[in-house]
Amino acid sequence: MEIIEDRSVDSCQEITIVGGGPAGLFCAYLLLKAGHKVKLYDHSSAVGKKFLVAGNGGLNISHSEDLNSFSSRYGKDAKLFKKLLGAFSPVDLRDWCTELGIETFVGTSGRIFPKGLKSVELLSAWIDKLKSNENFKLYLRHKLIGITNEKKLTFENCDKKIIVNSKVVIFALGGASWKITGSDGLWSKVLSDLGVKLSSFRPMNCGFERVWSEFFKREVDRCSLKNIELRFLGKTAKGEMMLTPYGVEGGVIYALSNFIRDELIESGVAKITIDLKPGLSLEALTQKLAKRSKKSTLSNHLRKVLGFDKMIFILLKELLSPEDFEDVDILAKKIKNLEIELSATRPIDEAISTSGGVCFSELNEFLELKAIPGVYFAGEMLDYEAPTGGYLLQGCFSSAWMVVKGIRSKGIFPDSRE
Ligand SMILES: Cc1cc2nc3c(=O)[nH]c(=O)nc-3n(C[C@H](O)[C@H](O)[C@H](O)COP(=O)(O)OP(=O)(O)OC[C@H]3O[C@@H](n4cnc5c(N)ncnc54)[C@H](O)[C@@H]3O)c2cc1C
Incomplete structure (x- = not known):
């Protein structure tokens, strides 16, 4: 028989993140650093699986070109990304890697890479930092299957249903390619049931x-x-x-x-x-x-x-x-x-990234759902597209940074207003 467990969060200080790719993990890092409690849920057996795959051919984490050219890579969303990149730039991203003990370099093409080229060192340092913080809790094999207007989340974990009522929720559920890494795009049903406007998934950076x-x-x-x-x-x-x-x-x-x-x-x-x-x-x-x-x-x-x-x-x-x-x-x-x-x-599952997802028209400047305050989105699940060259990951980091800025600038955490 199905067991129902209630893991609701009373305090605004405690934030629920769903999705443990670079966007969700970066939100967790920033929030913990600012003294918040974070519970991160992911349906996979480990976090950062796609990030690891991205490092297979050399992890191109960002690009060194100027802000105008950089933001033009996001096509229709160039103006929005100019703002996001202005708030958290490729230089900020390199500084953050250094903070984690990972040096980066600019290749001859202007692309930015970690010195070892692979994702694994950066991801391990990052996860170690999160896990060493007593305010961090990670729940793997928890699949988000529902959300209500009152921010009641339902997860499936083996034979259990877990209910989480949370005042602040960040979704960072990724795109719809490379299902094997956990990014299956099935969350689109959960969000469209909630009435969130989504653009359909299309392959990008594909054959x-x-x-x-x-x-x-x-x-x-x-x-x-x-x-x-x-x-x-x-x-x-x-x-x-x-x-x-x-x-x-x-x-x-x-x-x-x-x-x-x-x-x-x-x-x-x-x-x-x-x-x-x-x-x-x-x-x-x-x-x-x-x-x-x-x-x-x-x-x-x-x-x-x-x-x-x-x-x-x-x-x-x-x-x-x-x-x-x-x-x-x-x-x-x-x-x-x-x-x-x-x-x-080629089939969408083979694509390096996907276009489509949560439409920006649904969100305010901090990527918070206008219809349900306290619900935020970061990373590839947002409806933007960019070529390879470090623009995809920088987009994840900059959008995550903006979400955390939004949460902290709201004043719901008396000790954390910036
Ligand atoms: C082969 C390959 C090479 C790449 N190379 C580069 C590169 O060099 N440079 C670059 O900038 N980008 C690259 N990318 C793209 C980059 O990896 C992605 O843009 C990035 O991982 C997206 O991060 P994210 O956090 O938004 O989502 P993801 O990394 O996709 O993470 C989403 C997380 O959400 C979880 N999740 C999904 N649905 C649910 C659910 N219902 N319940 C609970 N958890 C859920 C998933 O398990 C996953 O852990 C590459 C991608 C691929 C596939």
């Missing part, structure tokens, strides 16, 4: 599908095209792109993924254009192609004068007609404007 020939699929096996330029609907991105048996992935694709995704939603097909030699003018490229001796095969010539490997030649064969190879002017134009038609986004 795309393309119907390749069977021969190409067999040959390709994750090949990387370096130093290319991707163009799509007037936008450009320079860097690396991966070819896979199912389609395309990689940095330049992620950078324009929201535009490609939206075009696919609208018209069912999206045609990207790549320039395989952005550093060479069309004239210079044409001249190089024209210098082919009769003895040299075309694939050898492309390798010698343009550095194209076998896979690029196979890609050209896949996408061009036999006639395109016969005329150097046409071939040069195609190399600089190679069109690839994409047919679908």
Whole structure:
């Protein structure tokens, strides 16, 4: 039989956080530092699982570019993020890492990383700090399944239902990709039942599908095209792109993924254009192609004068007609404007991040629900999107900081007004 346990919180000093990703953990850190009591609930078996995954290829925690460029990365929400970043900036984030004993550095691309590149050291130092505070309580394997207008939360824990009445609640439940890390997006049902306006989840920083020939699929096996330029609907991105048996992935694709995704939603097909030699003018490229001796095969010539490997030649064969190879002017134009038609986004669970979630129109400047004061939101569950490059995590930290500022500036904690 189901046991009901009541764990309600009487005092405003005690704050309930649901979700133990970077956004929730950072709220906990700031609140404990200010002397509050924090109870953090998460349905996973451990906190920070997605943060750990983010460190697999080098944890890019933020970016060093100026505030205007930084905030422009959040598209429609640039103005709002200018405020959030102004309140808690990339410099503040680096200082906080130092406070935890983790040094950071700025890479040649301007991206900011912890010195060891991985998440694990930073996460361990962070969790140790939280756990060493007697005002912190962590409840794992507690799944939020309901909330009422009176801020009565219901959690499921094994065969138990736990009820928590809390005066101040922070939700930091993440997006809807990489379910394996706990970010399943199922909280959207709980919040829409409460009447909170949500925007539907869409993949962001994701790969795309393309119907390749069977021969190409067999040959390709994750090949990387370096130093290319991707163009799509007037936008450009320079860097690396991966070819896979199912389609395309990689940095330049992620950078324009929201535009490609939206075009696919609208018209069912999206045609990207790549320039395989952005550093060479069309004239210079044409001249190089024209210098082919009769003895040299075309694939050898492309390798010698343009550095194209076998896979690029196979890609050209896949996408061009036999006639395109016969005329150097046409071939040069195609190399600089190679069109690839994409047919679908990859499944949302594979995406690095998701767009959609709690609409900002529902919230005040401190990311507090206008309809139910005392309910706050932080991190990826908010309806914003940004490319990779440290913008996702900085968004989590800055929004968490604003939530804590909101709670403390309310004056409900007589000893803590800033
Ligand atoms: C492969 C990969 C690489 C990435 N690399 C980078 C990078 O280099 N730089 C960067 O800036 N960002 C990167 N990101 C994105 C970054 O990890 C996320 O933006 C960030 O983790 C979001 O933090 P969050 O706290 O908002 O949510 P999450 O980290 O998703 O945490 C949400 C938490 O809520 C819990 N939860 C969810 N639903 C419930 C429920 N109903 N009840 C109780 N608990 C619940 C989950 O278990 C989870 O612990 C990467 C992501 C991936 C997948």
